[in-house]
Amino acid sequence: MWIGWLEFDLLLGDVHSLKQKRSALRPLISELARRFPVSAAETAAQDLHRRAGVGVAVVAGDRAHVVTILDAVERLVAARPEFELLSARRGLLRSTDE
Template sequence: MWVGFIEFDLLLGDVHSLKAKRSLVRPLVAEVRRRFELSAAEVGTQDLHRRATVGVGLVSGDRRHVVEVLDEVERFVAARPELELLSARRRIVTSDD
């Protein structure tokens, strides 16, 4: 069994309130969940207006599949015009670790 996750550090566009931040982050998380059928959530920096940390994770029987899905998710998030991807940290582990 392979477990992979990626954590995105995002800079949001013209956001001046937590309500405006939620209006950008919630649809992003929902779209990632729907499109890629995996777990996603805002996992940090909830109290900052212009920053968001979003985590995505999946489990698979094949390491190559985990890498391909994480690559696709990263490209999808990076292509969003309303935010800037500052960094993406990923980790892939096996149940043998």
Template sequence: MYVGALECDVLLGDVHSLKQKRSVVRPLLAELRRFEVAVAEAGHLDLHRRALIGVSCVAADAGHVTELLDRCERLIAARPELELLSAGTRLYGPED
């Protein structure tokens, strides 16, 4: 069993309140869930122009986990209303 975690720090575009932030982040989280991963806004909760998006998944094959998290990162990076500042991936396997 392999567990993968992706952490994406994003800068939101023309957002001036936490309510506007939610209107950008919620659709992104819903779109990521279509990949059948667990996803949440995991940081920068009190900042209206920043968000930390956490994505995780579990699979029997390390390659599948890596491919799935890469697809999620590409989806986030392709969104025109935000800028991906940084992304980090961790993979945990049977030997960890």
């Protein structure tokens, strides 16, 4: 079994409150979960209104499938005009790794 994850550091555009931030992030997180077999959530910078950390995780039987999904997720997030993708950190782990 392979486990893959992405951690996105996002800068939000014209957002002036935490309520607006949640309104901007909610559609992104929903779309990720709807379009891909992943779990997604806001994971960092929860008290800042213009920054967001979003985490995505996927589990699959083979490494190539996990990499393909993570690549597609990263492309989708990078293409969203309402966010500036500051960084994307990726991890990949096999269940038998120590």
